[in-house]
Amino acid sequence: MFSIGDFAKVGRVSVRMLRHYDAIGLLRPAVVDPTNGYRFYHADQLRRLNRVIALKDLGFTLQQVQAVLDDQLDVEELRGMLRLQRAELAARLAADAARLTGIEARLRMIENEGHMHTEDVVLKKIAPVRVAELSAVAASYEAADIGPVIQPLYPEVIRRVDAAGVAMIGPSVAYYEPAPGEPGEAVVVHAGVAVAVAPQPGHDFAIVDLPAIESAATIIHRGSMDEADRSMQILARWVEENGYRMIGYAREVCLEFVPDQPDQWVHEFQVEVSR
Structure with a gap:
């Protein structure tokens, strides 16, 4: 089982959103600890x-979403x-292209839910x-x-590393905190x-040593990072099935990058786990 915080990370939603879904009966936690009120969820x-x-990203209200889901429509319906709502949304507002990409990824996860192989x-x-590295804050x-x-x-x-004459010796890495x-x-x-130089004053970037991870659940993700949630949810299922819990956020290591061809990208996702 996952705490509400870990379930939010895996599902790429906010804890606030999960609490709201619980309050309106849209997505109840599997277990609520009677002593402290902590919520827990199953994969x-x-x-x-x-x-x-x-459904929400396609413009349905939460009340409409609940009505649709409670009718227990099959995958084809x-x-x-x-798809109908998606076409209407695309015709109405071209600027929603980024949102549509996210919707496509969720749809593919729904269609492949019975074929997510944790092996x-x-x-x-x-x-x-x-x-x-360079860093910034996301909401x-x-x-x-x-x-x-x-x-x-x-x-x-x-660009900055190259301008400083520092050689890159390995793949790019993204991590979060x-x-x-x-x-x-x-x-x-x-x-x-990845670089092999010591921190020096004057650089307009930071030099950081990422520590070893003694026990990491990892998966190779092939294709666009718009599809990253699919691989992360496979990881989540493996973590739960094998009695582990996640620690922090996943690292994302880029193994292959082809500009303008995201279908050929290859990343390894690494999430620290413990029992």
Whole structure:
């Protein structure tokens, strides 16, 4: 089972949103601790969460979402509804292209829910790595908040590292942590590239040593990062099925990057786990 915080990370939604869904009866936690009120969720509840987000992002009100889901429509009926609403939304507002990309990813997860193979997950130790990085703050860990923040960081850190005459010796790495002193569920987004130089004054980027991870659940994600939630939810199922719990946010290591061809990208997601 997952705490509300971990379930929010896996589902790429906010804790505030999950609490609201609980309050209106849209997505109840599997267990509520009677002594402290803490909420816990099963990985299988990602099915309903995926449907809620897809329908909501297509413009349905939460009351309409609940009515649709409580009617227990099958996947084909649900896909038909989503596609019709998606077409209307695309015709109405071209600026919603980024939102539509997120909807597509949720739809594919819904369609493939019975084919998410946790045998693709590997438990291993991650070696420490030194990175040159730039950081920024995103409003939350939701994909819609992360993407616009992290995307400009990579070309900028590569430009600065190259201008400083520092050689990159390994892949790029993204990692996240809670933003201290920031309101709500803001996270610090770090975009780095592996280097082998010591920190020096005068650099317009930070040199940071990422520690080893003694026990990490990892998975290879192939394709656009718009589809990252699919791989993260496979990781979540593996973590629950094997009696582990997640610690912090996942690292994202870019193994292959082809400009303008996101379908050929390859990343490894690494999340620290413990029993």
